[in-house]
Amino acid sequence: MPALFSMIKGDSKANRIAKWLVSGPPLLFLLVFFVAPSLIMLFTSLRFPGEFGGLAPIAAPAGAVHGEYGLTLETYQFFFSDILYAEIFLKSFAVAATSTLICLVMAYPLALLIARSEKRFRNLMVLLVVLPFASNFLIRIYAWMIILGPESVFSHFINTVLGVFGIAPVTLLFSSFAVLVGMVYVHLPFMVLPLYTNLEKHDPALLDAAQDLGANAWQRFWRVTWPLSLPGVFSGSALVFIPVLGMFAVPDILGGTGDILIGNLIKDQFLGTRDWPFGSTLSIMLTLAVLAITALAAWFARPAAIPKR
Amino acid sequence: MRRSNIWLWSAAALAYAFLYIPLIIVVVYSFNDSKLNAEWVGFTLSWYVALFNNQEMLIAARNSLIIAVSASFLATILGTMAGLAIHRYKLKFLPVLAFTPVAMPEILLGVALLLFFLQVLNLTLGMVSIIIAHTTFCIGFVAIIVRARLQGMDESIFEAARDLGASPWQTFRLITLPLIMPAVVAGALMSFTLSIDDFVITFFTKGVGEPILPIQIYTMIKVAVTPEVNAISTLLMLLTLTMIIIAAKLDSGILRREAK
Numbered sequence: 001m002p003a004l005f006s007m008i009k010g011d012s013k014a015n016r017i018a019k020w021l022v023s024g025p026p027l028l029f030l031l032v033f034f035v036a037p038s039l040i041m042l043f044t045s046l047r048f049p050g051e052f053g054g055l056a057p058i059a060a061p062a063g064a065v066h067g068e069y070g071l072t073l074e075t076y077q078f079f080f081s082d083i084l085y086a087e088i089f090l091k092s093f094a095v096a097a098t099s100t101l102i103c104l105v106m107a108y109p110l111a112l113l114i115a116r117s118e119k120r121f122r123n124l125m126v127l128l129v130v131l132p133f134a135s136n137f138l139i140r141i142y143a144w145m146i147i148l149g150p151e152s153v154f155s156h157f158i159n160t161v162l163g164v165f166g167i168a169p170v171t172l173l174f175s176s177f178a179v180l181v182g183m184v185y186v187h188l189p190f191m192v193l194p195l196y197t198n199l200e201k202h203d204p205a206l207l208d209a210a211q212d213l214g215a216n217a218w219q220r221f222w223r224v225t226w227p228l229s230l231p232g233v234f235s236g237s238a239l240v241f242i243p244v245l246g247m248f249a250v251p252d253i254l255g256g257t258g259d260i261l262i263g264n265l266i267k268d269q270f271l272g273t274r275d276w277p278f279g280s281t282l283s284i285m286l287t288l289a290v291l292a293i294t295a296l297a298a299w300f301a302r303p304a305a306i307p308k309r
Numbered sequence: 310m311r312r313s314n315i316w317l318w319s320a321a322a323l324a325y326a327f328l329y330i331p332l333i334i335v336v337v338y339s340f341n342d343s344k345l346n347a348e349w350v351g352f353t354l355s356w357y358v359a360l361f362n363n364q365e366m367l368i369a370a371r372n373s374l375i376i377a378v379s380a381s382f383l384a385t386i387l388g389t390m391a392g393l394a395i396h397r398y399k400l401k402f403l404p405v406l407a408f409t410p411v412a413m414p415e416i417l418l419g420v421a422l423l424l425f426f427l428q429v430l431n432l433t434l435g436m437v438s439i440i441i442a443h444t445t446f447c448i449g450f451v452a453i454i455v456r457a458r459l460q461g462m463d464e465s466i467f468e469a470a471r472d473l474g475a476s477p478w479q480t481f482r483l484i485t486l487p488l489i490m491p492a493v494v495a496g497a498l499m500s501f502t503l504s505i506d507d508f509v510i511t512f513f514t515k516g517v518g519e520p521i522l523p524i525q526i527y528t529m530i531k532v533a534v535t536p537e538v539n540a541i542s543t544l545l546m547l548l549t550l551t552m553i554i555i556a557a558k559l560d561s562g563i564l565r566r567e568a569k
Contacts, residue, residue: 018477023394023403026387026448030406033445034418037425041417044424055428106327109320116317127553132328134549136506138526139542143331145530146338151345188328246414249508253530263416270420270513283420290413 045280046071055276075281085265089285092261095176096244099183103191103240104233106184111195111232112225115202126196133189141182141253148172148181148254178254183244190239198232199225234301241297242290262286332546339539356540365520366541373505373522376436380443381500387444388451388500389493393485395452396459404452411449418446419513426514435516442514443504450503451496458492498552505545 047055048070079085114125132140147154150171159169172178202225210220248263262282269279342353360366391407394400410418422442426432466488470480486493508523515521522541529538 014477018481019394019398022390023398023400026391026394026407026452027403029387030403030410030445030448033422033425033441034406034410036429037418037421040425040428041421044428106320106324109317110324113317113321128325129328131550131553132332134502134506134553135332135546136523136526136542136549138508138523138530139335139538139545140331142526142530142534142538142542143335145534146334147331151348185327185331188324242412243414246416248416249527263414266416266420267512270423276424279420280424283417286414287417290417294412 041280041283044276045075045284046073047277048072048074049275049277075277078278079281079285085282088260088265089262089289092245092263093289095179095183095261096241098180099187099244100191100237100240102180102184103188104237107188107191107195107236111192111199114192114196115199122200126193129189129192137186138249138253140186141250144178144182144185144254145173148178173254174256174259176255176259179251179259182250182254183247186247186250187240187244190243191236194236194239195229195232198229202228231301234297238294238297241293245289245293246286335539336543336546338536339543341536341539344535356536357544359535359537360540360544363537366525366537369520369522369525372436372519376439376443376521377501377504379440380447380504381497383440383444384447384451384500385493385497388448388496389455389489391448391452392455392459392492393489396456407449407452409449410446411453415446415507415509416513418442419510422510423513433516434514435519438514438516439511439521442510443500443507446507446510447500447503450499451493454496454499455489455492458489462488498555502549502552505548 044055049055110129114122114129117125146152149155150173155172158172162169206224206228207220210224215223245261246263246266247261248267251259251261251264252267262285266279266282266286269275269282337349339356340352340354341349342355343350388407391403395404395407419442422438422445423434426434426438432438466484467480470484475483505522508527511521511523512527515524522545526538526541529535
């Protein structure tokens with residue numbers, strides 16, 4: 001039947017016109033404003049920086065004897081020659097992995113509770129997770145500036161507790177700790193939603209069966225619910241890991257001078273030192289990292305990878 | 310079973326508290342009669358008064374509104390087309406183009422567009438560049454919502470329309486569009502919120518002339534924190550909350566009609 005329908009569709013000239021009328025405009029827009037810019041970014045990474053920011057010309061200027069023009073792999077050599085950049089990439093991966101793990105630990109019980117609640121409460125509970133996410137991104141970061149600030153009730157409390165144990169007072173704001181808190185706060189709903197969507201589909205009969213067969217609560221979770229939820233765990237993890245990897249606003253606002261991640265490095269190349277080729281190179285490296293993570297998450301989440309018990 | 314439920318409830322309660330307490334603090338301090346976000350001194354509306362006397366902030370709000378309306382308008386049309394095309398024609402290329410900007414770190418799109426605008430289009434950065442940039446990442450969100458709605462529908466409705474002699478345009482206008490309308494409206498509202506909210510891509514594609522809301526907020530946070538930030542935050546939360554309630558009302562109204 002489907003083959004027959006597609007044949008009828010294919011035969012109709014009106015349908016073919018309709019197809020291009022519908023898909024043409026978005027396709028064109030995205031080719032111009034997404035594909036072309038991405039290619040330009042790749043191309044820029046192969047060029048020399050200009051003397052006063054921007055780019056050096058591609059063709060030799062008339063009468064030029066020396067100077068930098070044309071294409072080069074110099075920025076890539078530079079990236080791999082300085083250990084500093086590898087360290088910043090590693091640190092960004094570590095921050096992304098830690099944030100993802102904390103999000104998972106916080107989101108899993110919440111998603112499980114929502115999935116096991118009565119049907120009529122579920123939508124409201126999901127809405128309550130998404131609602132704070134609808135408030136402005138900067139405001140959500142700013143809120144933690146207040147909470148972690150040196151004058152805040154929370155800081156006083158933490159430092160009083162530390163004082164009892166004879167530990168010197170700590171500054172919470174402008175630290176790696178603050179960065180981690182901000183990252184988790186901004187991305188938590190990304191973890192809850194895919195987990196909930198997965199857990200909601202589980203058949204409760206499986207748990208009853210496990211109980212009948214003598215499995216205790218922990219075994220029911222570890223051997224039934226958890227393995228079944230792995231696709232949700234992987235897609236949620238990718239949804240947190242990837243944006244954290246490229247995030248510059250959270251370290252920029254909540255971090256200290258040492259908390260520079262890939263995103264801050266890229267931002268500085270464009271709006272600080274104005275080294276476009278190196279900024280593009282860093283962006284290309286980030287793109288490669290994101291592609292690798294996506295492929296990895298897809299590979300882990302494939303149905304065959306989920307253990308059958 | 311009972312004991313594990315208590316564990317679940319307390320873990321979930323903690324997560325909800327973690328989500329809401331920071332926002333409540335921002336709102337509360339917007340009414341605090343003190344320049345510091347520390348002690349509660351007394352109730353005041355002076356931060357709101359200061360906000361409405363801040364000329365640059367008002368211009369920024371107007372600019373952001375213009376950008377959000379234009380970008381969500383463009384993204385809704387293009388995104389709806391993309392959603393329809395992806396669902397109907399099983400294209401391979403279009404979904405990749407539409408969904409990748411949604412999935413990748415925002416900074417990459419910001420950087421790529423910055424280079425493109427300056428090098429290729431020779432465009433002076435400003436409102437136009439921001440509108441284009443916001444449209445680019447909103448298309449994917451609209452397409453996802455519209456396609457999800459189409460996937461839940463019975464294909465035979467469209468076949469019936471075709472069998473009864475409707476042209477593709479008639480099928481679209483009389484059958485498809487009314488059916489996907491809730492998704493289109495939801496997509497438009499979502500694009501509007503995403504655009505008003507967006508900081509990263511705006512940061513890279515903004516010009517120097519016009520103040521834009523998220524950039525103003527960023528400058529205030531970075532340079533001099535006053536409770537004026539809390540006031541603008543509270544107002545923005547109120548705006549998005551209203552949008553969400555409208556969207557929810559629309560959606561439930563449609564659900565009720567379907568149930569009949």
